[in-house]
Amino acid sequence: MTAAIVAYGVAACAFALLAIQLMRGWRGGLPAGLLLAAVVASGLWATANSVFSYLRVDWIGQLAWVLDVARQACWLGFMVVLLQPLGGRKSSWPVVGATLVVLAECASIVSAGFGLTFGEFGNGVRLGSFLAGAVFGLVLVEQVYRGTPGEFRWGLKPLCLAVGATNVFELYFFADGMLFGRLDADLWSVRGAASALSLPLIAVSAGRIPSWTLKIAVSRVMVFHSTALALSGMYLIVIAAVGYYVRYVGGDWGRALQLVLLFGGVLSLGVLLFSGAQRARLRVFLNKHLFPYRYDYRLEWLRFTQALSDAGGTLDLGQSVIKALSDLVESSGGAMWLKDAAGRFTPHARLNQSSIDAVEEEDSVFCRFLDEREWVISLEEYRIRPGHYGGLVLPSWLSMIPDAWLILPLKSAGTLVGFVVLNTPRTPFDIDWEVLDLLKTAQRQAASYLARMQAAEALLEARKFDSFNRMTAFVVHDLKNLVAQLSLVLRNAERHKDNPEFQADVLATVAHVEGRMRALMLQLQEKRSIDPPRRVDVAHHLAAICLANRHRRPSVELEGEPAAAEVMAHPERLERILGHLVQNALDATPDSGRVSARVEPARDGLVRIVVEDTGCGMTKDFMRERLFRPFHTSKSGGMGIGVFEAQQYLNELGGAIVFESEPGRGTRVTVTLPAVTRDSQARAESGILAHGS
Incomplete structure (x- = not known):
């Protein structure tokens, strides 16, 4: 009961x-x-x-x-x-x-x-x-x-x-x-x-x-595991029955033989359960005899997409694509070729396959066949019926891959991105229309991922070059200003070469230019600022800029008493920015005009630097649409990146720059920066430490 x-x-x-x-x-x-x-x-x-x-x-x-x-x-x-x-x-x-x-x-x-x-x-x-x-x-x-x-x-x-x-x-x-x-x-x-x-x-x-x-x-996964569990149970029952028989007919050795038999049976079962080939045979048998279609498409597509999206762990994207494609046909792995910048197909990734350095040209018969037909090539079928592939001639390097079985083209947006050579399957696997349709759909999905990867790499490289070119443009712009200072010294040298004060001034100017040029070269090589931000006296630097331009016409007038006004900045970069603004004012103003600069006392936690001129001025349309855009300038010999660099750097410091101008009446530029307080200095220093760590 x-x-x-x-x-x-x-x-x-x-x-x-x-x-x-x-x-x-x-x-x-x-x-x-x-x-x-x-x-x-x-x-x-x-x-x-x-x-x-x-x-x-x-x-x-x-x-x-x-x-x-x-x-x-x-x-x-x-x-x-x-x-x-x-x-x-x-x-x-x-x-x-x-x-x-x-x-x-x-x-x-x-x-x-x-x-x-x-x-x-x-x-x-x-x-x-x-x-x-x-x-x-x-x-x-x-x-x-x-x-x-x-x-x-x-x-x-x-x-x-x-x-x-x-x-x-x-x-x-x-x-x-x-x-x-x-x-x-x-x-x-x-x-x-x-x-x-x-x-x-x-x-x-x-x-x-x-x-x-x-x-x-009926879930294929459940059927697979249930069948595997049932077969394992039947196997253990048979082993137990044989062990029971051996125990009672084996005499004194019966129990020992039974234990050895049971251990060997359990060990053999473990080998079978963890064997990829045996699992593949069981999956193929169940799909062939229990289901109307070979694949559970929902499960296969989820697994395929997951394999591609998880790339970057133990496998890179290329290896993930190979594994995802090989799992569809019970293959152990393969190799992938992708098109490089020169238009050749070179080895990109491999999985469970020996290294091969074969290179295929884009205009070869093999690549043209993959691009035009988009067929999955079965090497077994090709050996038996080569005429089925319309006179296709396979490259000689394929014979160097003994386990080569299938060749899958990778096409995205009508372009052949690459191709994959898969190894022979773990178990006999028939290639029918269902398998071909699934492989064609999967390769298109994989090709789109690979195309996006290549586009992302090209974009990243282009951005690196763009960043380097932009920094180079800034350096060239600074060098132009330094050359202008040296040119001014040379023009005045003929008249003042015997003046001791002028000689001292020349030496100071050359030393200053040499230091600035060395700092610019170091900044260009290291692609970063050459010093961390620290307390900077804006009035002191503005006075130095006015002094360096005292031989220009018109001269720069420093208004008011230069009271101390400290901000957190990079001294060299801030002086270069202020020097650009003064230089632009001088270039836009005739000799009879006036250029002035002043530092207003700190109020509301802000320091203001004002540079005014009575030059040609700018239109509102120009200031709205072109002033802050790089490589746009109203000067015949200008590069158009000084104002852009000034705005970018001042924004980094938490400041701002404002232009007020009218054609024929001049321009006033106001630079606003946070004044140094204990809190602001602590925040800046903590940011420097965090960046350094």
């Missing part, structure tokens, strides 16, 4: 799970409704028998017999409905036969319920009615299978096998009961488990035949 409780309980759970799956996928068809009713009735029958085995209450046993009749009636009705489109509609014998069987079973159950057992005769009638139901069920299975056209039997085959096997068990069970006058307790205890074993086959047929209006899907 313990075995009966467990067996019927497990069967009840199995029927319940299948019933839930069928209810979720039911779309209202009659065959699907009868199948659902049969599964529900079978689950209730198994539940009643499990409870009866535990409680031993008579009325629960009678309920189990009633549910048994309902279960068989639903299964017979389901088979009759399947038989009707196949010719059963022309005669009424299936309906009449099923009805008579069910009525006989009901009569025997009702008479027993009222105490009319009629002795052995009544028991025989009762068992005989159920025996007739089993026989009639086998007849219906045979009629359904034989009446189905051969091309459509693939979907019904699992169902006929399941229902037929269940009826064979029922036939043996009730025939044995009629022969001996009572039901066999052992057969009765495993009856529920025998019925539950047929459920996977029924679920497979329900998923294969959409005309039942059931939309259910």
